[in-house]
Amino acid sequence: MADWSQLPYDLIHEVASHLVAIEDFHAFSAVCCDWRSVYSTKEWHQRPQVPLLMIFVPEKNGFRNFISLYRNKVYKLEIPAVRGRKTWGSCSGWILTLGLDLTIQLLNPLTRVCLSLPPQSSLQLRPNDARTPYCYRVIKRVFVFMKQQPPPRNDEGDSFVVIIYGPLYQLAVYRPGYTSWTIVKETATLNQFIGVAFRKDRIFALCKAGSLSVFDIDSLAAIDFDDPTPPENVKFALRKGKFNHLMLVESRGDILIVCKQQDSNRCGFPVGPVHFFVYTLDFINKQWVEVRDLGNRAIFVDKSGCVVVCGPERFNCRSNSVYFVADDMKRWLVGEVWIDLCVYNLADRVSEALGFSSEIPNDVLLPLWIVPTLE
Amino acid sequence: MASSSNTEIQKMIVLQSSDGQIFEIEESIASNSQTLRNMIEDECADNVIPLPNVTAKILARVIEYCKRHTEAAAAGDAADADDLKKFDADFVDPDDQETLFDTILAANYLNISSLMDMLCKAVADMLKGKDAEAIRKRFNIKNDYTKEEEEEVRKENSWAFED
Numbered sequence: 002m003a004d005w006s007q008l009p010y011d012l013i014h015e016v017a018s019h020l021v022a023i024e025d026f027h028a029f030s031a032v033c034c035d036w037r038s039v040y041s042t043k044e045w046h047q048r049p050q051v052p053l054l055m056i057f058v059p060e061k062n063g064f065r066n067f068i069s070l071y072r073n074k075v076y077k078l079e080i081p082a083v084r085g086r087k088t089w090g091s092c093s094g095w096i097l098t099l100g101l102d103l104t105i106q107l108l109n110p111l112t113r114v115c116l117s118l119p120p121q122s123s124l125q126l127r128p129n130d131a132r133t134p135y136c137y138r139v140i141k142r143v144f145v146f147m148k149q150q151p152p153p154r155n156d157e158g159d160s161f162v163v164i165i166y167g168p169l170y171q172l173a174v175y176r177p178g179y180t181s182w183t184i185v186k187e188t189a190t191l192n193q194f195i196g197v198a199f200r201k202d203r204i205f206a207l208c209k210a211g212s213l214s215v216f217d218i219d220s221l222a223a224i225d226f227d228d229p230t231p232p233e234n235v236k237f238a239l240r241k242g243k244f245n246h247l248m249l250v251e252s253r254g255d256i257l258i259v260c261k262q263q264d265s266n267r268c269g270f271p272v273g274p275v276h277f278f279v280y281t282l283d284f285i286n287k288q289w290v291e292v293r294d295l296g297n298r299a300i301f302v303d304k305s306g307c308v309v310v311c312g313p314e315r316f317n318c319r320s321n322s323v324y325f326v327a328d329d330m331k332r333w334l335v336g337e338v339w340i341d342l343c344v345y346n347l348a349d350r351v352s353e354a355l356g357f358s359s360e361i362p363n364d365v366l367l368p369l370w371i372v373p374t375l376e
Numbered sequence: 377m378a379s380s381s382n383t384e385i386q387k388m389i390v391l392q393s394s395d396g397q398i399f400e401i402e403e404s405i406a407s408n409s410q411t412l413r414n415m416i417e418d419e420c421a422d423n424v425i426p427l428p429n430v431t432a433k434i435l436a437r438v439i440e441y442c443k444r445h446t447e448a449a450a451a452g453d454a455a456d457a458d459d460l461k462k463f464d465a466d467f468v469d470p471d472d473q474e475t476l477f478d479t480i481l482a483a484n485y486l487n488i489s490s491l492m493d494m495l496c497k498a499v500a501d502m503l504k505g506k507d508a509e510a511i512r513k514r515f516n517i518k519n520d521y522t523k524e525e526e527e528e529v530r531k532e533n534s535w536a537f538e539d
Contacts, residue, residue, distance in 0.1 A: 003477035005515040012484055012496065019500030027536035031508035031529050033520050040533075067535065072505065078535055111535045373535075 006033045014039055021315045022071050023050055023373045043375065051316035052301050052308050052370035054326070054342060055090075055110060059362050065110060067371065068342065068357055070324070071316040075360050082108050082115050087137055090305035090369030092250075093145040097162070103136060107145070107162065111373050123181030124166060124173055141165040142305055146199040148218070161218070163197045163204060170194050172206060174221065185221050196249035196306065198256055205256055207249040211239050213282075227287040234260045234278045235289075245304055252298065252309035256282040258289065259300055259307050259323070275352055277302075277323045277345050295321045295347055301370045308370050321347045326361065326368050327354070339363075389416070390424045397432035398424070401439055404450075408442040410487035430482045434475070438482050441467060441491055468498040473515065508537075 008016070017039040020026050030040030039045060053076070054068040063084040067076040086098040086106075097118075098106045105118040121139060122131070130139055142165040149159050162175040164182070170193035172185040185204075192208035199205070203224065204216040211231035215224040231239070235258055238246045246261040262276040279300070280289040299313035302325040313320055323345040341358040345351070361368060389406040391399045406412040406421075415421045427435065444463050448455040468476060476495065483491040503511055512519055521529065530537045 003474045003516070005473075005477060006517045006520070008477075008480075009484060012480060012492070015492065015496040016499045016503070019497045020503065022504070024536050025504050025506075027533040028506060028508045028511060029503060031533060031537065032511050033517050034525070036517075037529070076535055 006035050008035070010035075010038065014044060017045055020045075021048055023047070023375065024069060024072055026375075045375070047375055049310060050373050051299070051310050051313055051318050052092075052372045053111075054357075055096075055369045055371045056361055057366040057368070066360060067111075068360060070318050070355075073317070075357075078110070080108075080110050080113070082106070082113065083110070088369075089140060089143040090303055090371070091143040091145040091162070092301075092303070092306040092308045092370060092372075094372045094374040095145045095160075096369065096371070097140070097143040097164070099137065099140065109374065110371055112375075118162065118175050119179060119181045125184065126167065130167060139166050141167075141170060142196070144197045144199075144306065148202075163199075165194050165197065170209070172197065172204075172216075174204075183221065185216055195244040196247060196258075198249045198251040200251045200254065200256055205249060205251075207247065207258065209239060209244065211236060229282060229288045232258070232260070232278070232280050232289045232291065234262060235280070238262070248302065248307045250300075250307050250309055253311065257292070257309070258282075259302065261302065261325070271328070275325065275327055275343075275345060276350060277325075277347065279347070293347070297321075299324065301325075303370050304367045305369060308372060319344060319346070323347065327352065328363075342368075387416075389421055391435065392424050392426045393430055393432040393435045394428050395432050397435075399432075399435055399439060401442075405439065405442045405446050408446060408488050408490075410489070412486065427482075427485070429485050431478065434478045434482045437467075437475075437479060438486065438488065438491065442488065445490065464494060468495065470498070470502055 013036055017026065017029055020029060026040070026045055030037045051070060056066040056068065058064040058066055063081050064077065064079050065083070067078065069076065083098060086100045089097045091097060094109050094111070095107050096110060098108055099121065103121040105120055107116040107118055108114070121136065124139065126139060129135060144163045146161055146163070147159050148161060160177070164173050165171070166173055172194055173182040174185060175182055192210065192212065192214055194206045194208050196207040197204060199218070202218045204218055206214045206216070208214065212228045213226060215226040216222065217224055235247060238260055248259040250257050250259060258280045260278040260280070262278065263271045264273045266272045279292040279295065281292050283290050297320050298309055298311050299318050299320060300323045301308045301310065302323055310316070310318070318324070325343055325345065326340060327343045328340045339358050340361045340363055341354040341356065342361070343352045343354050386402040386404060388400050389403055389412060391401065393399065403416060406416065412421065412425070415425065430438070444460060448460050470476070476499070480492065480495045480499070483495060502514065506514065511517070
């Protein structure tokens with residue numbers, strides 16, 4: 002009888018190297034003591050993963066459920082570090098949390114690694130903004146980037162955080178070693194930012210007027226950039242003030258705008274089918290070009306932005322698709338609430354509900370995508 | 377018969393399986409194995425080379441793999457790629473774990489990188505989507521963690537651990 006636990010060390014590592022999803026890697030390293038050596042030595046090459054959908058559990062404070070599309074299952078976890086704190090997603094493996102005492106932490110909800118960031122007071126707010134309850138609404142959006150893609154190791158030293166904050170929607174940056182948030186001084190007109198992406202040592206920021214500002218990551222100085230005219234759908238969303246329908250994101254060297262489109266009724270509630278449009282920045286001709294086919298990529302959208310993953314089929318996800326959480330207005334009206342994870346196909350422009358509505362409570366706190374990492 | 381265009385007479389390498397069977401193969405085919413290649417270069421390959429870790433059944437399969445791939449490489453563009461793909465696909469029988477296990481060990485011992493790669497990938501494919509307990513069942517592996525160790529594992533990867 003073959004004794005697989007006796008597989009030589011090199012072969013154990015070689016087999017593990019062919020595993021792509023982190024969940025498979027965790028299962029592999031939990032089989033027996035010998036197979037665990039792969040986990041302990043951390044020699045596994047980690048590929049970018051499809052995110053898990055993190056759901057707030059209304060009755061249980063400090064608990065979160067995670068939907069895995071790869072395994073089609075739900076993990077239920079207790080995360081003490083979020084108790085009593087306000088949270089923001091960052092479309093990465095991290096969430097930002099703010100305590101009642103206005104301390105800021107960066108938390109990986111899956112590995113429980115928790116980093117202290119400079120407190121909100123270092124943002125040099127006006128006295129009004131530092132008072133309750135406005136002080137809890139200062140941070141608008143959070144983005145976490147890796148300076149090197151792909152990262153050499155899962156090293157905290159390579160990550161940095163950008164936030165959009167304050168009534169003027171300014172940018173501030175944190176990098177490891179900073180004792181306070183560094184405010185990005187805007188030298189041009191006062192832009193109010195709604196989205197941030199990072200590409201080749203440059204921060205790209207989309208503002209409410211639809212223009213793109215570019216900053217160098219090290220000096221945080223603005224870089225001259227011929228501003229491309231925003232596409233019609235983007236202009237429309239901006240005019241209507243639907244800033245959370247627009248997401249700026251980097252993917253394989255491309256800068257993309259993901260634009261969600263959905264009608265609203267007179268009360269401002271979303272009704273009707275959801276559509277997504279994706280535009281890529283043509284750096285040579287300085288214009289936005291519509292992307293009709295994402296190719297071998299999938300986009301995962303939540304209220305804080307989006308994650309783009311290449312090769313989604315390896316994780317049982319579909320290519321050329323956008324995954325998002327939708328609610329059905331009609332059902333709200335008849336008293337039956339229904340929220341589900343849906344997938345939109347860019348080719349035929351049709352959405353399909355994935356059947357997780359029983360897992361997603363009809364809560365005001367919308368779910369967030371969390372990208373699993375080993376460390 | 378050598379199918380390559382060179383007119384040199386191929387040196388024959390003689391291997392003996394653990395159960396005493398003799399296999400004669402051309403040097404070009406033996407060269408798929410880094411282990412054998414080293415022996416040939418060190419001029420230790422003139423006599424019968426014993427392979428105490430590999431049975432005749434497994435050795436025959438490994439030699440067949442090397443033959444097919446050497447022939448395909450020699451034929452270059454004229455090689456039937458689909459035929460080779462089918463051979464590789466049929467080579468691994470996921471239900472015959474005993475043979476798979478022995479072949480991996482043989483490929484490792486003989487250091488045939490392309491075969492090791494293919495077999496390890498096949499094993500990984502059999503593991504995908506399974507939790508630890510399902511993997512143990514499939515491969516008949518004993519859970520040798522103590523209660524304390526299992527608690528530690530659970531804490532470390534707790535989010536992905538089966539309940």
